[in-house]
Amino acid sequence: MKRSEINTIMRDAVAFFDSRSFLLPPFAYWSPEDWATKGDEVREIVDRELGWDITDFGSSDYAKIGLFMFVIRNSDPAGNRAIPGKVYAEKILICDPGQVTPMHFHWRKVEDIINRGGGDLVIQLYNSMPEEGLASTDVIVNMDGVRRVVKAGDTVRLRPSESITLPNCLYHKFWGDSERVLVGEISLANDDNVDNRFYEPVGRFPEVEEDEPPLYLLCKDYQKYYRP
DSSP, rough: HHHHHHHHHHHHHHHHHHHHHOOOOGGGOOHHHHHHHHOOOHHHHHHOOOOOEETTOOOOOOTTTTTTEEEEOOOSSSOOSSSSOEEEEEEEEOBBOOOEEEEEEOOOOOOOEEEEEEEEEEEEEEEEEESSBBBOEEEEEEETTTTEEEEEOEEEETTTTOOEEEOOTTTEEEEEEEEEEEEEEEEEEOTTTTOOEEEEEEEESOOOBBBSSSHHHHHHHHHHHOOO
């Protein structure tokens, strides 16, 4: 992805958040120059990769296969956590109509996906097999505390305010419908470096073509700009 495209997506996301009265934390707006002044006090942001995460999954077509994420909080998936008892993570996502997040599951992470407003969020579901294929068995999920049985490969629709709990190792693929969707995610510790199993190979983090300076840093930019 070009840096100019990422910057445009960031500006557009901020305008959308403003329209939904959703506020990002202050560090979202630190410039590269701001980051150059930071020390050990921001280690949690860096180590837990909080912040902007924008990907086209290697498709080169973000509008069709892509996802906007901002990691608001996260814990260490290892046992020796810096903050004992903090075992949770929170993200805010933006899903556009027809913009697909490819089929995947998480080996460890259990997550609640919440439609926070806008259009509907459509999620396709499959159980996984021991060899990590797609199972033909019915899927059992909880949606806002109500047990649902879904046939393999069928979809569920989350309307604004509705949510679903996705257990670990449950394949899911999702996209917005009718209009842009503001999506919340509450989960166990998040580690997008090792805890994603995509059914078909994708590039989880984009290679960035630096055609202009960053507006704000992606979580994978910290190692370049943060020098404590």
